[in-house]
Amino acid sequence: MLVLALAVAGLAWLVFSAVGRQQGMRKVVEMPEAQVMALTDGGAQLTLDEVRALPEQAWQVWASPDYLKGRHGEVIWVRVRLRNSGPEALQGMLADTSYFSDRVDAWIEEGAGRVRHLVSGDALPGRDKAVWGRLAAFPLRVPAGEERLVYLRVSDGYLAHLQPVWWERAEDFYSTHFQHLLVEGLCFGALLALVLYNLVLWARLGFADTGWYVLMAGAGLAFNFTSNGGLALLGVPLGSPGRETLIAATLAVGALCMVQFARVFLGTAELLPRLDRALRLWRLVLVLVALGVVAMPWMPTPVWLSVEILAAALTDIACMAVAITAWRRGALSAKFFVAAYAVLLVALIPAVLSVLLGNVLRGVAMGLLAGRTLEMLLLSFAAADRFARTQRRLIEETEQRRLIEETYADELEIEVKERTRELAEANADKDRMLAVIGHDLRGPLTGLMRSADLTGGPFAGEASRTARTLLLLIEDLVLWARLRAGTRHLGVHPAPAVMGAALALHDALAGQGGLELKVAVPPGLQVRTDLVLAQTLLRNLLANALKFAITRVELRAEAVAGGVRFTVTNDGPPLPPEVAARFAAGQDEPMSATGGLGLRLCREICRALGAQLEAGTGEAGATRFHFVLPAGPALSP
16 A cells, blocks of 8 residues: 555656646746737638737737637637847747647738748647647747747637747757656656556457446546647647547547446445446447537537536536445455545546636646546555455455365265265175075075976986076076175196086087087196186086087197187177177176076186187187186196
8 A cells, every 4th residue: 555655646746746747837827028919810710910910909908827818710810029138049939838729820020021831739739849749839030139020820729729838948948848748758658667567468368348448548648648638649630529529439438438347346246236237228328428529620619528528527426425335335455446536636636627617728738637547556556455455355265265275175084984884894795695695596496407307308418408508507606706806716737627517517418409519738737716607607608609609519639829819709690790899898698597607607707717708709710719828737647
């Protein structure tokens, strides 16, 4: 806050000290050796020769320090007589204190009948002016002990006005106005920087109040640049009524954006609903006032500019009242808002008085520039303060969410551990239940199968096959439960031992089906594996091959690099496309009531043994499954 106060005080001192610095300037009417005479030309038709030929009674002595002003359509003629009673010649500047006249002609009598004609004014391009800039100024040399007579003709699209001043030294004129330009450049630079900064901020964050601030600040920048004669400094000719129309338009846009900014920034819709309705109604009034700007070029006086200035002043008062109310309701960022509008109101008071009294004061425009710059600076601090508060609130909310998440994570971890333990117990109970069921069912099914084999006959044979299938399915279920429990018993076993159980079980089945079962296993091959798992794997693959074979099934074991490869081949049709696709994608087959657990169990056994089950096509389109088990030490011949 201290830095902000120092910045505000420094800028105010810089602007107003520069405005008040007029070293070397004197109003001509206050000079004892000078004389100002004036007359008005209602028809704007008099020429210089006609004016010079007028009798002395046609002229009126002007001794008031106020402005010479004419009515709409009138031209003001001013005759200025300057005398130099000093010992040295004066190389000075005769100028007007304002820069709102469309055209000012100056005819300077230099003796011996010579007359020098110079022009200036807002409606002229910079290259045609006697002195570059926004002021109507004319260089004038007054020799020592002599006098100069200057005729000035002032015309304006609205109201002609003039306040002649004399700078005895041209250097003082240029020095003073250079200081003014420097201070104005600092103010305009600060305003432009604030506009660009908040424009980038709005583009990145998308805050609605920041967008309205950018529009309001941009309109304020355009208003101050135009009202301070910025177009004339650029050499752009713009006289009345175009200049006043542009000033009124920028003022109207700024007032509208100000109302919207106040509503969004202060959150009046939720915090102050009654005042928000009043602001919306005032916004409608401002829209109607702004529409009147369109008719300004056809108005005889800039009265609508006065209406716009009064509307802007009332808008500032209304927004400041709303900001004070919001501050009392707890909107802490509104304090900057109140300070900003207080500064602008202080700067607007001279402008309003100037409009009401009909005076044209150059310091008014500079005061408005200073007030607008300070207002935009304070409102930028308000937006930054609001953004900082929002950010702190988000950080606090994020920290609260993090604490809640940590607490919930701890509770969730405990819950997961408890559920995992319960699931492990349920799985263990399931495995024990499957083991008990398998043990209790083996005996009756084995007895049924033996009785059927001893009895003989078609029915007995069918009963024996059914009992054998059920027994194998129970064995597969028990083995699957064992795989789920992660139980393995590794050892070194001969390859024929791995293949023997499957051959003994399915040799008779192959013979009954008229299938040839071929076995090829070199002597001396040994594998390191879980014997029960490996036997079950071969048994399931062999059962599957017998199911689809046409004439023969081959079971082969052969030594390969790093292990022993077991291959089961049948000459039946190849795998159906959908089965081959699921197998290639690593998807399990649905359980089969006639083939055990099918390829699902085969895959799980291979994973438990550290092997990979692969499928392919052999000679003449035969289907082939194979896997590789780690080799054990070779048997001695």
